[in-house]
Amino acid sequence: MRARVAAATDIGHVRDQNEDRYLVTDRVFAVADGMGGHLGGEVAASLATEVLQRLSERGEGSLAERLREANRVVFERSMLDRAVAGMGTTLTAAEIQGDRARLAHVGDSRAYLFRAGELTRLTEDHTLVQRMVDAGELTPAQAERHPHRNILTRVIGVEPDVRVDEKQVELQPGDRLLLCSDGLTTMLPDAAIARVLRDEPDPQTAVDRLVAEANAAGGIDNITIVLVDLIEEEAEGAPRSHAATTPEGRGAADEPPSATAGPAPVRRAPTERARVAGRLGRIGVPGAVALGVLVLGLVGLRLYLDSQWYVGIADGRVAVYRGIPAEVAGFPLHRVVTETEIRAEDARALALYRDLDEGITAADRAEAEAIVAQIRADLARLATPARGAP
Numbered sequence: 001m002r003a004r005v006a007a008a009t010d011i012g013h014v015r016d017q018n019e020d021r022y023l024v025t026d027r028v029f030a031v032a033d034g035m036g037g038h039l040g041g042e043v044a045a046s047l048a049t050e051v052l053q054r055l056s057e058r059g060e061g062s063l064a065e066r067l068r069e070a071n072r073v074v075f076e077r078s079m080l081d082r083a084v085a086g087m088g089t090t091l092t093a094a095e096i097q098g099d100r101a102r103l104a105h106v107g108d109s110r111a112y113l114f115r116a117g118e119l120t121r122l123t124e125d126h127t128l129v130q131r132m133v134d135a136g137e138l139t140p141a142q143a144e145r146h147p148h149r150n151i152l153t154r155v156i157g158v159e160p161d162v163r164v165d166e167k168q169v170e171l172q173p174g175d176r177l178l179l180c181s182d183g184l185t186t187m188l189p190d191a192a193i194a195r196v197l198r199d200e201p202d203p204q205t206a207v208d209r210l211v212a213e214a215n216a217a218g219g220i221d222n223i224t225i226v227l228v229d230l231i232e233e234e235a236e237g238a239p240r241s242h243a244a245t246t247p248e249g250r251g252a253a254d255e256p257p258s259a260t261a262g263p264a265p266v267r268r269a270p271t272e273r274a275r276v277a278g279r280l281g282r283i284g285v286p287g288a289v290a291l292g293v294l295v296l297g298l299v300g301l302r303l304y305l306d307s308q309w310y311v312g313i314a315d316g317r318v319a320v321y322r323g324i325p326a327e328v329a330g331f332p333l334h335r336v337v338t339e340t341e342i343r344a345e346d347a348r349a350l351a352l353y354r355d356l357d358e359g360i361t362a363a364d365r366a367e368a369e370a371i372v373a374q375i376r377a378d379l380a381r382l383a384t385p386a387r388g389a390p
């Protein structure tokens with residue numbers, strides 16, 4: 001059997017950057033959906049696919065081991081570089097070996113097998129809503145519409161180690177292996193995806209139509225698809241057209257606002273884990289399970305908090321915070337990112353900045369810094385005519 005591969009990545013209609021990447025080599029295929037605001041998402045997804053590509057070219061380790069190495073590399077970069085701190089990415093990969101495919105997967109991108117007109121999902125979403133479905137708290141239909149369906153319970157790059165789902169699938173000629181980011185699956189139900197795969201025998205035509213239909217349905221997220229068609233060797237006289245289409249995806253063109261989660265300057269899991277481990281003895285198994293779900297939820301919460309910014313007061317000075325100005329059970333949901341020399345009482349004296357104690361929220365770090373610059377400028381303006389220039 002040989003593979004005919006088509007791939008596409010598209011920014012969609014809503015996002016202002018494409019944080020998805022894909023990898024197509026002659027045997028290894030992957031989709032990565034990065035998150036982390038500004039550069040973070042793109043860096044995480046690019047790094048992860050680059051590591052996977054490099055290790056795959058050298059034939060190093062199993063596919064799952066390569067994903068764990070990608071996790072380590074992304075995590076270490078996020079620890080070293082404040083600009084991309086807290087970044088993460090999904091990574092769903094397939095390796096064709098003879099007549100079988102090995103799959104390795106973390107996050108909510110998906111792999112599907114299309115065989116004899118039927119579409120079967122091969123991966124499980126690592127999301128909070130999937131956990132709730134598994135626990136019987138939500139129906140799959142409710143999960144699809146859930147406002148927090150994007151909260152991930154497992155991500156590449158946000159902890160020093162990650163658990164990787166593995167699977168092996170026996171392949172037959174005529175099979176189509178589909179890898180995609182959630183920008184496709186949140187826009188199109190499986191039945192619609194299956195219809196396109198039934199209608200379009202040419203892989204590139206099928207991929208392009210899936211992208212077009214996801215965009216027609218709203219295109220609220222980046223859309224990335226890799227389609228691998230398995231063909232009997234002698235079934236086609238055409239030259240081998242597969243192999244490295246692109247070492248990794250590049251963004252496509254398009255439009256306006258908003259990205260996903262954001263960077264985070266501080267380490268996380270080890271302390272959380274230690275705290276949980278210390279308590280297990282006392283709370284028993286059901287409590288431990290509930291706590292496990294809670295901790296997994298906290299990963300999602302952290303991703304959410306890392307995308308929030310505001311300007312507030314720290315130690316009597318104006319400061320830029322990441323998170324939200326609140327606490328839960330004594331744990332602050334924020335931390336100071338930038339301290340300034342601006343005295344809080346000076347800023348509060350201006351009617352405009354009276355709310356500083358509660359925090360002035362900003363869309364992102366740049367906007368938070370802009371608010372600080374504005375405060376500084378307003379104070380300087382006030383100070384100059386009143387007291388004369390220093």
Ligand code: CA
Nearest residue numbers: 033182183221
């Ligand atoms: Ca996405």
